[in-house]
Amino acid sequence: MRFLMMTVDDGTPQGPVDDELQARMGAFIAEMSRSGALLATGGLDPRATHIVAKDGKAEIVDGPFSESKEFVAGFALVETRSEEEAIELCRGFWAIVGSGRGTIQRVYGPDGD
Template structure:
């Protein structure tokens, strides 16, 4: 089964762009391990919302809104597409990834990893 893991943080997340070198080093190790094990299919970090845009459909019309988006409460900072045998395995991989963040960034780190099966 394929799953998408989305790492989210509050709007303070974007103040940490680019991420600390220690976090990058730990993520690189984890990514290499998951790639070697055939679990990781794709991954990426996302640029700040100030560099993005969104397309909104409302009242039968499309409109483009350039970032940043001050009204948002959480920011997707990155993603991974993984191949796992079950949701339990995907949850274990996501937990390991979030423990990595906690270990490197400390107890003040706030974030979440949303995991959803892909069809």
């Protein structure tokens, strides 16, 4: 089973990232990679291209989008045996980071069930 775990930036000010947090996160990512659970991870540029499609025609939509108060700031694509295992990986992430918001969504499709 594959899951996409996303962190959300809702505009809440964050403190500086210190060396200890970076080291703990590096070890966490390395362990997930060694176990085979981590398939991909990364941070996302807050600037995005917005597309609206209608009747098979896609168009770029200009911003700014005042209704958008938060955005996906980072992600991890993981492969686990169960949703509970994905939730535990997510708990491990938040135990290091401290505070924030995120989502976990099951990924369907090729190689994802």
